[in-house]
Amino acid sequence: MSRRKETPVYAFIRRGNGLFPEMDYDSRALDGIAQGQKVQLLLKEWRNVERLRAYWAMLHDVVAATGANRLTAERLHEVAKLQNGCVDVILLPNGTPVAVPSSIALDKMSEPEFVAFFQKVEEWLSETYGYQPRERNAA
Numbered sequence: 001m002s003r004r005k006e007t008p009v010y011a012f013i014r015r016g017n018g019l020f021p022e023m024d025y026d027s028r029a030l031d032g033i034a035q036g037q038k039v040q041l042l043l044k045e046w047r048n049v050e051r052l053r054a055y056w057a058m059l060h061d062v063v064a065a066t067g068a069n070r071l072t073a074e075r076l077h078e079v080a081k082l083q084n085g086c087v088d089v090i091l092l093p094n095g096t097p098v099a100v101p102s103s104i105a106l107d108k109m110s111e112p113e114f115v116a117f118f119q120k121v122e123e124w125l126s127e128t129y130g131y132q133p134r135e136r137n138a139a
Contacts, residue, residue, distance in 0.1 A: 008029070009107075010025070010026040010029040011023070011026050011046065012026060019041075044110070046111075047106040047109075047110075047111050047114065048111055048114075049106075051111075051114065051115070051118065052104075052106070052114070054118075055114075055118050055121070056073065056077075058121075058122065058125070058131070058133070059073040059076050059077055059080070060073045061131070062076065062125050062129050062131050063076060065129075065131070066129045066130065066131070068129060078101045080121045080124065080125070081101035081102065081104070082099060082101055083124055083128075084117060084120040084121050084124055085120070086101060086102050086104065086117055087099040087100060087101060087102055088100055088101075088102045104117065
């Protein structure tokens with residue numbers, strides 16, 4: 001089975017009504033496209049990597065502070081997805097539906113979706129493990 005070739009992702013920054021390549025790599029994506037030629041774009045907001053890091057730091061904090069039923073941060077992440085609706089439902093051969101954790105990867109979940117998921121998980125961790133976000137601890 002051959003793997004499907006992934007489409008490259010290019011970054012452009014909006015300035016006024018124009019889009020400008022972020023780096024030389026992105027600029028080269030325009031090579032071969034004539035001036036005035038119409039192109040198709042799939043517009044997606046870039047995910048906030050700092051927020052993703054904060055999510056993982058939160059999971060590690062919960063594990064370090066509570067033991068989280070002897071889960072690792074990675075396993076706690078899988079449980080958090082199941083408990084907070086980040087699932088794909090698949091059918092077993094006998095027709096039984098089963099929920100499996102879906103992906104929060106940068107290319108699989110939009111930034112607004114991730115913000116909502118992060119907030120739900122934070123609340124769930126608070127209710128389940130007594131987790132308090134760092135901002136509350138500093139107050």
